[in-house]
Amino acid sequence: MIEPQSARILDDAELVHQAKEGSVEAFGELVNRHDRKIFRLTQHITRNREDAEDALQETFLKAYSRLSQFAENSQFYTWLVRIAVNESLMKLRKRKGDASVSLDDPMETEEGFVPREIGDWGNNPEQQYAQQELHEILDRAVHSLPAPFRTVFILRDMEQLSTEETAEALNLSVSAVKSRLLRARLQLREKLNRHFQRGKLSC
Amino acid sequence: MLTCSEVLAELSNYLDNEVSAELRQGLEEHLKDCPNCWVLFDTTRKTIQIFRGTEPYPLPEGLHDKLQEALRKRMEQDPPGQN
Incomplete structure (x- = not known):
């Protein structure tokens, strides 16, 4: 079990830096800090509990594996979100059995745009x-x-x-x-x- | 005076404070005089506030342990700082 660090509160950038240097505790703290929000995100995108749990796990495993590629001039959380969105969309596509789920789909219809009830x-x-x-x-x-x-x-x-x-x-x-x-x-x-x-x- | 559709198109930007001072003034003048648009603005603002006010639930215990276990295994295989 990875416990959060109990010393002073470090920001994400400091924790990322320590994790890159080999600190298991620092990465564990990053996980503890963001897992709830990432799970909410994967739940809302996949709309399926099992897929959301898998996407959550994959997100943190990929973040761990790719940490050395993370450029520290951007926000760790934004980077994590990007991985989580991709993992969730993959699950959604798989569940739907096709590749029609795309963020590129503009859906530029008037439906839902003009308010019907005020x-x-x-x-x-x-x-x-x-x-x-x-x-x-x-x-x-x-x-x-x-x-x-x-x-x-x-x-x-x-x-x-x-x-x-x-x-x-x-x-x-x-x-x-x-x-x-x-x-x-x-x-x-x-x-x-x-x-x-x-x-x-x-x- | 802006039309209702012009106001609707800018509603989100207005709520995010991402409009010019001139446009802001135009929107506010319209909202003052148009009850429908005002209600639409007010209820859209409340929609956002309600969602922003929700906190994510803690991870269920079993899931928290599963995630920690998966990470522990990965870290054993591939110690940090080595990848």
Whole structure:
């Protein structure tokens, strides 16, 4: 079992440096620091528990094997996310039995772009649901998005990467990230509307 | 005055504070006078806040152990700093 370091809190860059020098503890701390978020990411992309667990494990094994190739002028977490996204998409493609799952698919349709239902939610609409129920509502909503939108949304609004980091992690242009994020957010708003709206406004 | 579709197209950038000062002013003027767009803006902002407020669950115990075991094996085969 690899235990986190108990001394002063080191940042990722220092831990990466130590891990490259041969510190097992430093790499273990990097894993402990990021495993929950990476698992959330693999769960949301694959939408399958077994695939998400495999993708999580593969992500950290690959990160370990490729650590010497990691250029320390970028963020370790962004690099890790990029590996996790690739691993998750591979699982998703395999599960679907074809290669049609692609982040390149622009999906430039009007569907989900023009809002159909507009309703006021009031303050803190999420508080009307118990924690577990809220999680299920949110998970279902994210999982219903097409993969190209889902992935951008997870990185930008759940993992809170910047637009540029998201573009880098997904190998997309900044404008593609922005356009997909807008569509993802509008679609999610629409899906949550039925749970959260207080009363309908006339259009 | 911006149209509703122009506002919709910039909604995400506005929420991310990635619009010019001039465009921001145009958007804010529209939002002040258009209840539908305001609600759309407000509920999209709340959508983002709700997701941002969620914390990832801790790894299930079994999965945590499985991951640590897989890493331990890999590190034994291929000690750090050697690859």
